[in-house]
Structure formats: C-alpha cells, structure tokens
Amino acid sequence: MEIRTVLHMFDPMPHVSPFDINMAVDAGFDAIFPYPNVTLEQVHGLVQDAIFSRGPSGVKRTGLFIGGRDLGLALSMLEAARKAMVPPFEISVLADPSGGFTTAAALVACVEKQLAEKHGLTLEGQHAIVFGGTGPVGIATGVIASLAGADVTLVDPFNIDTALEKAKEYNARCGSRLKGTYASSDADKARLIAHADLVFCTAKAGIQVLNADVLGDATQLKVAGDVNAVPPLGIEGIKAKHCGEPLQHAVHAPGAVGIGALAVGDVKYKLQNALLRYLLSSEKPVFLDFREAFQRARELV
Template structure:
C-alpha cells in the first residue's frame, strides 16, 4: 500500500522544498494543497481518516507547512480537533521549517554540555525559527531573552509562547544594530534568526563578550546575520566561543526533516510539533 502524504500549506503556493524532502523522507506520493485554512481543511481531513482500514491508516499522513507559523499552528490545531477514536492519521507541523531548523540548531548547541541556567539571547526572535529556538532553549534549561525591533510585537510573541508551552521568555526591544549589541553584552548563548540578508551583528560586537560561550546563525542567505561566523562552522572556536553556521547544522536539519516524515508512517497516532521534533533531533545527533 502506498504511503500518501498530504502537504497542507497555508501559503497559496505550496513549498517545493517541503515537497522534495517529503519524497526523500519516505512518502511514495506527496499531494500538495495551497491556501489551506481551518475553514477549508475539513473535507481533506475527512478524506484522510475515513478511506483506509484501521491497520492501513498509518499509510496516510498530513504535513502542515507555509511561511506563517501562527497560521500553521492554528491549522494544526484545527486538524486535530477533527480526529476521534481511531479515526485519525499522523500529522507534523513545520511551518517555514521552524521546528526542524530550530531543533537542529539547539541540539548542536547542547551537544556535550548542559545549557541549564545559561543566559541566552535570540536576535530576530519574533520570526518562526526564532520562536522555536526560544522554546527549545528554554526546554533545555536556559534562561531566554527574545529580541525584536518592536516591544509590543515581541511581548505578544512571548505571551503566546508562554500560553502555548507554559514557559517564561523575556521580551527585549532592540530597533537597531547598536541596541542588539547591547542586548547580548552579558549573554552566554547568542542565536541569530533574523530575516535573510539582514546583518544583525558586526564581529566587533560579539568578539569581546567575556561570558559568551556559544553563538549560532540560522541565516543561510548571504550576508550572514552575524559577521565573523562562517556558514560551515560547527562548534568552531571563534573569539573564545564555539560558533555554528547555518550549513554547520543544516545537514542535521534535513536529516531530521526526512526522519520525521518517515516516522509519520509508523503509526496513525503521531503528532509531531516542537517538543517531539526536538527530541528526535537529540536522538539523531546522539547516533551520529
């Protein structure tokens, strides 16, 4: 029986990236749908849960993607509300690659060390990847500050994360590069998750950080978000800290994405979001 993955994208045009990785992850057929919302997803979910017998339902799965994490979370929740009893299929959320990218990054940051009690700062943190990095660093025991350009928006993001995950993340406003430099002054961990092509920090702003131990950049489009880091850095010593570039943890991100897709077809009752995907990243890295 063919393994069918229905790619439900909140954007009007479904992601080619997600489609390719889904095939590589073990789906025999990937059917992409764009412009999916809670209002129109119902018939698609019904088609997935009512068409195969109990033993065969594991061969149908759903993937929620798109560039908007909030829209993805809302759709993800709406899908699960339609499940009942054994009438359900496995579903994964990875809007904008946020869960898999963040999980790969944080898994490397904590490899061989404890992050418990460490002071972490997320630059450009109000975006999808930044939000998930903040969640996972907090789950790993770090004290997290989320930095954004507008305080009201940053506060709103932190409040939403607190409600969703039951954790405390501190909002910080930093409208320009100088303010971002001030925000990281006492940080032990710095992760940049800003928009592609936006320089978040100059090398001189972090190279003299007396407490800085770990620094990572998730932006794979030149110029990098943090000057002085190489795209391929993976625990590379730089100015007394270990640096991680986007390609340094990118291979794990792709492997994780594929592995999670494959797991969807192991049973029909799996729900893969931040917590579950982070645990898979830890396990994959431990096996490597």
C-alpha cells in the same frame, strides 16, 4: 496489491513550500498532494475525507503535513486535525511551519551539544538571546530553549511591542518563559550581547546581524549559532560549515565557539526526513510538533 503511501500537505499560504515537497519525496512517499490556502475551519473536513476513504489499514500508510509561516496557526491546525480523527481511522500528522520547528530544534540541539562539550554546561539557567526572534524560526528557537531551562529573550529588529506580544502569546500557548526586547542599532545589540551566554541568530537570510565590533562586547558568551547560509552571514567570523570552532571576534570571551548554517542544516535535513518517515513507521498515530523535533534532534547530534 500493496497500498501506496500518501502524504497530504496543508498550507494556509498561496503556495506549498517546494522545500517541504522535496523533503516528502526524499522521505519516500509514493504520492504527495499539496493543498494551498487551507483555513483552520477547513482542516476538520479535509482530515475526515482523508481518513475515511482508505480504511484502517490504509490510514497507517497515510500522513498529513502542516506548513505555512504562522507557528500559532500551525499548532491550532495540528490540534484541529487531532480532534478530527475517529479511531480506528487515524493518521499521523507533522507540523513544521516554514521549517520553523525542525530548524529551531536542530539549532538548539547543536548549541546544547557544544555547550556541553566545550564548557561542561547544560541549557539550564543560561542567558540566551534570539536575534530575529519574532520570526517563525526565532520564536520556535526561543520556545525550545526556554522549555529546556534557558533564560531567553526574543529580539525584534525594530519594535519592542512586537517582541513582547510574541513572548506573551507563546508563553501562554507553550508554557515557556520568554522575554522580549528590540535592537535597532549596534549599540542595542552590544548591550544585549554583553550579558549573553548563548546567541541564536535566526534573522532573514543575507543580513549580517552581529559584526566584529559588537562581538567585541561579549564577555560571557559561550556558544553562538547562525542559521543564515546566504552571504553576508548573520554573525561575522562564523563560517557556514563551522561546528564548534572558536569565535574569533569575541576577544573578551575566549572560550566562545560558533556554529554555522550548514552544520545546523545538516541536522535539520536529517531531522525532517526522520520525522516524515516516522509518520509511516509508527504503529500508533502520532502528532508531531517542536517537542518531538527537539527530542529527535538531540539524538541526531
């Protein structure tokens, strides 16, 4: 009898995300087991329970998904899982807390593609602003763009200390060069966007971050991407399905184009599905985070 495929889903939150469970089902796993309220200290023992019970052939048909909302904790849990492996008893692991890694990878890859197609440029040296930059998707977006060569500033809506702390934490953890600031008013946003080449909007759903008046202050903006699919959308003038359409309100940056949430979401869905499937298809155990996600996203766009 063929050994069934199994996905164990660890989450430090009270509930494992239904979105991620649905994605695992669509990726073709036979059996899916969610584990809520998992602590970092518990990861080692749970992983070894999973690997020793199936044998060398069974571990190749076993995967682990790490969720939650804290990117740093997810990366620490991924590393703890890696250290718990005892060759040849090793399973593949994907960390994607709050969809942060796959959504961010899809967003940056989409922006990078439009930047190349519409302006003939790479991310290297581009001034990028991440609104909603202290949330999971915002931090991951900033890290990915920074490691690809962009000059990135994370923007918190209220508190500069929060932005500076997140930038410092993830620079130390990931090797990025993030900056931090805040923008609590349209005047703050206009000041930032006036010198931005790229804008990533990763704020909470249903909140308009950039209105037409603020966009009117952009002078060198080239590409803006928004992951908010819940009205009102995050950037006025960008529709959910936009993928390279002119950004109409950026009147002083006539070459600027926008990317909407559904265009990003299409890549994100394909990306997460591909990474989940890769847990079972790889001949050797793999440990996947934002780095592999961005590499795959570049291929998908």
